[in-house]
Amino acid sequence: xxxxxxxxxxxxxxxxxxxxxxxxxxxxxxxxxxxxxxxxxxxxxxxxxxxxxxxxxxxxxxxxxxxxxxxxxxxxxxxxxxxxxxxxxxxxxxxxxxxxxxxxxxxxxxxxxxxxxxxxxxxxxxxxxxxxxxxxxxxxxxxxxxxxxxxxx
Amino acid sequence: xxxxxxxxxxxxxxxxxxxxxxxxxxxxxxxxxxxxxxxxxxxxxxxxxxxxxxxxxxxxxxxxxxxxxxxxxxxxxxxxxxxxxxxxxxxxxxxxxxxxxxxxxxxxxxxxxxxxxxxxxxxxxxxxxxxxxxxxxxxxxxxxxxxxxxxxx
DNA sequence: CTGAATTAGTTTCATATGTAACTATTATGC
DNA sequence: GCATAATAGTTACATATGAAACTAATTCAG
Numbered sequence: 001x002x003x004x005x006x007x008x009x010x011x012x013x014x015x016x017x018x019x020x021x022x023x024x025x026x027x028x029x030x031x032x033x034x035x036x037x038x039x040x041x042x043x044x045x046x047x048x049x050x051x052x053x054x055x056x057x058x059x060x061x062x063x064x065x066x067x068x069x070x071x072x073x074x075x076x077x078x079x080x081x082x083x084x085x086x087x088x089x090x091x092x093x094x095x096x097x098x099x100x101x102x103x104x105x106x107x108x109x110x111x112x113x114x115x116x117x118x119x120x121x122x123x124x125x126x127x128x129x130x131x132x133x134x135x136x137x138x139x140x141x142x143x144x145x146x147x148x149x150x151x152x153x
Numbered sequence: 154x155x156x157x158x159x160x161x162x163x164x165x166x167x168x169x170x171x172x173x174x175x176x177x178x179x180x181x182x183x184x185x186x187x188x189x190x191x192x193x194x195x196x197x198x199x200x201x202x203x204x205x206x207x208x209x210x211x212x213x214x215x216x217x218x219x220x221x222x223x224x225x226x227x228x229x230x231x232x233x234x235x236x237x238x239x240x241x242x243x244x245x246x247x248x249x250x251x252x253x254x255x256x257x258x259x260x261x262x263x264x265x266x267x268x269x270x271x272x273x274x275x276x277x278x279x280x281x282x283x284x285x286x287x288x289x290x291x292x293x294x295x296x297x298x299x300x301x302x303x304x305x306x
Numbered sequence: 307c308t309g310a311a312t313t314a315g316t317t318t319c320a321t322a323t324g325t326a327a328c329t330a331t332t333a334t335g336c
Numbered sequence: 337g338c339a340t341a342a343t344a345g346t347t348a349c350a351t352a353t354g355a356a357a358c359t360a361a362t363t364c365a366g
Contacts, residue, residue, distance in 0.1 A: 006270055007205065007266070008204065008266045008269060009205065010198075010201050010205055010217065010218065012289075013269070014178070014273050014276060014289075015175075015178045015272070015273065015276075016198075017289075017292055017296065018171070018175040018178055018179075019175050019178075021175070021292060021295055021299060022171040022172050022175035022176075023175075023219065024296065024299040024303055025168045025171055025172075026168060026171075026172055027303065028299065028302060040352085042352090048161055049163060052161060057314075058314070059313085059314065064163065065163065065169075066176065068354075068355095069314075069315065069316090070315090070353080070354070070355085071352090071354085073314095073316060073317090074352090077316090093313095093362070094314095094360085095314040096313095096314065096315090096361095097314085097315080113159050114159055116168075117159055117161065119168070120167050120168065123168075123295065123299060123302065126294050126295060126297075126298035127294065127295070134291065135288065135291040135292075136165075138280060138287065138288040139288075140170075141279050142174055142276065142279060142280070142288070143170065143173060143174045143177065144279075145278075145279035146177040146178050147177060149272075149275055149276065150177055193322085195322090195323095210345095211345065212343085221323090221325095222345065222346090223324070223325085223346080223347090224324085226344095226345060226347090227323090229345095230346090246332070246343095247330080247331060247332085248331045249331095249343095249344065250345080308365100308366095309364105309365095310363100310364085310366105311362105311363080311364075311365095312364090313361080314359100314360085315358105315361105316358080316360100317357085318356085318357075318358090319355090319357095320353105320354090320356105322351100322352075323351080323352070324352095325348105325349090325350085325351100326348090326349085326350100327346105327347085327348075327349095328345105328346080328347070329344100329346075330343100330345085330346100331342105331343080331344080331345105332341105332342080332343075333340100333341080333342070334339100334341070334342085335338100335339090335340080335341090336337105336340100
């Protein structure tokens with residue numbers, strides 16, 4: 001047969017399933033911090049980046065968490081308004097502003113991290129330790145490859 | 154130590170990595186059909202569902218592709234305007250409308266499917282066949298479990 | 307040095323998306 | 337049978353997001 005009929009079986013199609021999984025996980029996680037802390041997804045991600053990587057500029061944040069600068073800018077504006085993040089203009093390059101969590105921001109971060117890790121732990125429970133390691137490794141390779149394919153275009 | 158300091162290492166955090174991977178894949182795929190065919194992501198998903206599962210009601214589509222009814226409604230409206238989808242009111246329950254691809258819709262679907270499968274194949278190339286099977290199986294279990302956790306809340 | 311090109315970040319506008327309210331139709335309790 | 341509830345789908349509003357234009361500061365070529 002020169003060209004067997006190609007059928008797209010959605011339920012087996014990798015991009016589709018990745019989208020469903022990421023969506024489910026993201027929504028569940030969102031529930032953990034949206035009601036009690038009033039954070040949007042992007043705000044939480046920025047807080048997570050700042051909580052982990054000390055002082056960062058807005059574009060550093062964007063690179064870390066794969067978020068465009070507009071989204072970062074908006075999230076930071078919201079976090080500053082609530083006094084969760086502090087900004088200081090860089091003395092040597094006044095375009096830059098280095099960002100870090102305020103005391104309040106650190107306190108909130110410290111409350112949310114265990115919730116996030118708790119959810120991750122519950123999710124991972126369905127996999128045995130070696131399966132978890134295996135999934136992680138394969139996912140990493142897929143990420144790297146997807147990135148390479150994207151740039152190749 | 155009663156409660157070791159929990160650090161959130163974003164780059165190892167499963168929800169974060171799933172989000173990055175799904176985002177990368179979705180963007181790449183999007184490039185394949187957005188320019189040449191002028192479809193949005195939701196429109197393409199609806200077409201894919203209809204292409205595979207014959208006549209479906211709008212809510213059937215939503216269940217298949219995990220998309221809420223508002224999004225389905227909007228996507229269908231756009232597809233109908235372009236004559237890619239046909240709608241027929243159900244005689245026995247006039248709230249329902251059964252949807253299917255038109256001839257033009259089927260033709261477009263037939264053009265896009267190989268592109269989508271081609272991308273999937275390129276993506277999968279980074280994994281050996283047994284790794285691919287393994288990843289698929291683990292991902293399926295994660296999906297099922299994430300769904301269960303979500304409902305348990 | 308000085309003007310063109312870069313870079314950081316914000317604002318604007320157009321589009322996408324989710325929640326809730328609404329219409330129309332069918333099912334259910336009494 | 338009739339009022340109430342439930343279901344399919346659309347519309348309206350409010351918010352989120354992305355692309356492009358814009359401001360301000362810095363770098364670089366000559």
